[in-house]
Amino acid sequence: MNSEQLLASIQAKFPELQAIPKVQGQVRGDELYLAVPPEKLTELCRFLRFDPPLAFDFLSFVTSVDWKDRFEVVYYLVSTLHKHKLVLKVNLSDRANPEVPSVTEIWAAADWQEREIFDLMGIRFGGHYNLRRILLPEDWEGYPLRKDYVPKPDRYD
């Protein structure tokens, strides 16, 4: 399926979802970019994963971007069967308490990647079974990948 067909088959189920249009002068991949509100994420992912014509069974990576006024969680999905790709983007405008539902129930691969985002970006994943810091020590203060992170001087500074 190409991007238009993908969009059509997703919009057949979720008519309110819109593709992110490509802005003139910006570079971007050929994949279909889809903006998803956080409350729709679980439902959409379940559909994407288990709907046979879509069958996005491979979650390549999950990451997050701090846009200063909002957080953006990026899901890169691949179907190993149909070889099509899809990028989901979830915008979180609540900077103080960003939270998205966890997709570990659908893709086990999200397990550590969500923990890593929680660890470094401070985004909570609701329903994650083991949401702890993974790379940093348990008692670390702050989330280093945020743009407003100020490192605390340690004994080496």
Add this chain to the structure above:
Amino acid sequence: MNSTTVPKTAAEVFPQKPPEKGMFISLGPQHPSTHGVLRVAITVDGENVTSAQPDIGYLHRATEKLAEKRTYPQIIVLTDRLDYLAAMTNNWSFCLAVEKMLGVQIPERAEYIRIIVGELQRIASHCVFLGTYGIDIGAFTPFLVAFGRERERILDLFEEICGARLTYNYIRIGGVMADTPVGWEKKVRDFVKEMWGHITEYDTLLTYNPIFMDRTKNIGTMTPEMAIAWGVTGPNLRATGFRADVRKDDPYGLYSKMKFDIPIGKQGDCWERYWVRISEMRESLKMIEQCLDMIQPGEWMAKLPKVYRVPVGEGYGHLEAPRGDLGFYIVSDGSPSPYRMHIRAPSFINLQALQQLIVGWKVADVIAILGSVDIVLGEVDR
């Protein structure tokens, strides 16, 4: 593969509470078989492992944060230090993402050189795997043969083209750092010729050794469904019988011109994970030979301005690194350094499957399974 089958989710595999019954063993962070500073917290009931929780982060260097403060060419240095056993493919993967965003055309000679060094790097990396896996199983000689003889030869070749033996910084945005020295291609050809014999030697020494097969056959089996659900890529995924390789599925560079097979296993046990890597070394040799036949003199670097700005937007470049699907996701705001860089590290994602992979096996098999997944902690912790 039937993609509609429900995979085991993480929550199913690893319930909220660790089991109360059984003994707790902390494997690492200082242990001969964890290949770096990894700690695996294992609970065992008798001889059977009931839960395994890898504990990582001992080598975390915040590469993604550092990248936000450096210019693009300066980041290549950082990528060397991720998977330090395969720095060439790390360089390449990062450059791939940036080149995609810049839209530069890479000279043909540079593409061939990239394939040659990339595949040499794959062989070198698998040599390290072979050696260390041999040590995990108790055979010492393969290590010194594969690590100390063949890998050294490859490092010598790399040293000639870039001056470094571990952190190369050779593949640059737009091409490669320098052309190959005079006579280098001949040396590579000689090495490839020799290497065919050496791989046969590994087969007699380790691959088909009855004790080795006894230790690794039918141990730590992984189904394709499970591997896909956990996001496992690379030789670990192919060993399950699933034919997936970025070089074929999403060809980059000149891989579409290359003739090679993707070796796959049947049941994804430790021995097949090992065997897939050995077979991959042969395929790499084939590709190097093809490249050496096709390579022509010419430019090795695209025409790029001294100072360039990556346009606003985002790009994702990924390739088949020795340990799996290595990707760089770059978000640019038009400034000289990336706004955000994310690394899809195959070791990191493969390692999380260990939580399910080890469970149910005997304690003695843990080492065999851990070694066969082949992780590099520099890439896991980044």
Add this chain to the structure above:
Amino acid sequence: MSHLPSLVFYAMSAALILTAIGVVTMRSVFYSAVSLVAALTVVAGLFLLYGADFLGAAQVLVYIGGIMIIMLFVVMLSQRPHDSMERQTNDQWFRALCLALVIGISLVRGFRIFINQMVSTVVPVPTSASLGRLLLGDMLLPFETVSLILLAALVGAVLFGQDKKS
């Protein structure tokens, strides 16, 4: 110089008694087991001293090389941290002491009576060949019976030790 064998004998006997006392008085099970190993080694030495070389070697091979290692194995598997807290005696210590005294006195008296005849029958010749002839000649029936009983015990132990589930 002719006193050398008896000197060695007394030294060994003293060591044997000391280690045997150690077996029953040590608080840690592991220490008891180790003193038992020492005691059995000394017994083997006593056998060797009187020319029973086969018996001595068999003593070491079977008791130390086999049984004691298994016992230490079990002790190591079931080591308890409260060993040092436990009392070494129980309520019956007085009765046990009486019994031990009775047996000790009768042993000493018995040896006093038979000692002369026993010493004269000791033949310091290689014993292994004659032992073999004895076992497979005159003593064949008892030997085979004992081995049969041991086999039965072995099978029984396996049967009882088997997991109910499997």
Add this chain to the structure above:
Amino acid sequence: MFELGPALSHLFQVMRSFATSHGVSPVLAILISKIIQTNIIILLVSLVPMLLVYAERKVSAFMQARLGPMNVGPWGIFQTLADGIKLMFKEDVVPSGADWWVHFMAPVVAVAPVFVCYAPVPFGQGLTPVDLNTGVLFILSVSGISTIGILLGGWGSGNKYSMLGGLRAAAQLVSFEIPRVLSVVPVLMWYGSMSLRTIALAQQGRWFNIIPKWFIFYPVIGQVAFIVFLISSVAETNRTPFDIPEAESELVAGFHTEFGGMKFALFFLAEYAYVFLASAMATALFLGGGDGFLLPNGIIPSWIWFLLKTFAIVFLFLWFRWTYPRLRVDRLMQFCWKFLMPWSFVNIALAGALVLVRMR
């Protein structure tokens, strides 16, 4: 040529007569000569491991495309000596969780039996230190005491890995002792003696004037017994592919994880002394001891023949170690109980039949 045995005994006789002629009592003279002889053995037992460690390093190096020690002395021959001196000067560290007394006794108990075990080995014509009637049984039984030392080390270190190593060692050594003893039984049955010297001497002679009458050349029984003996000896000495008690990749270093300096050196010494002892036993039992072959008698003295054969078998030990991976614990036990044991029983039955045929 130069036979060491008669020369030595002559030397001791001269010394004794010299001493007695100068007023020393004959008993004391004999005692002193015995003490000197014992010390020679102890010296030998201490020197052999040094030689073997050097051999191991060099052999493994050549198998692994490298050179091994090269700096201390020509071709690095003094490397082991230097290491020994280094180990002597190392601090003796006892972990705080360890049982000091047990930790101290472990290497002593492990190494002490080795010296005794060399007593009945016939190193050549007239070079048997003590010709015990039960020599074979003596060696097999006394070497079992070393296992106690390993167990003490495993328990006394107060370390989980040491403990596991000790447990594994106990299970393995007890199991492999049985096929080892059983594999020797056909030899004892055939020659009707348990003295290593008698057995070695009985293997002199030739079939058709070519094939030596060594036990290994007896059809079927000889080869089976030799192979079973060799395999179980490798297992008894804790060497790869049976080195699970000290499996580096699993148990760090097994029972000697917490030992350093001289204590570690003693464990090491015991291991190599046992390797040499097992090879010497195999030489005496299966390869005709000091009996030469191909060359006419007397050109090369028997003790050199004996050492040559022993080192050939030592080389086999090294070869195994640097070629094979390690077995898994359960497979190891299966191999012992389901393969070695039945075959050695079959072999005993076969040997019994052959003995009966010979008696006819």
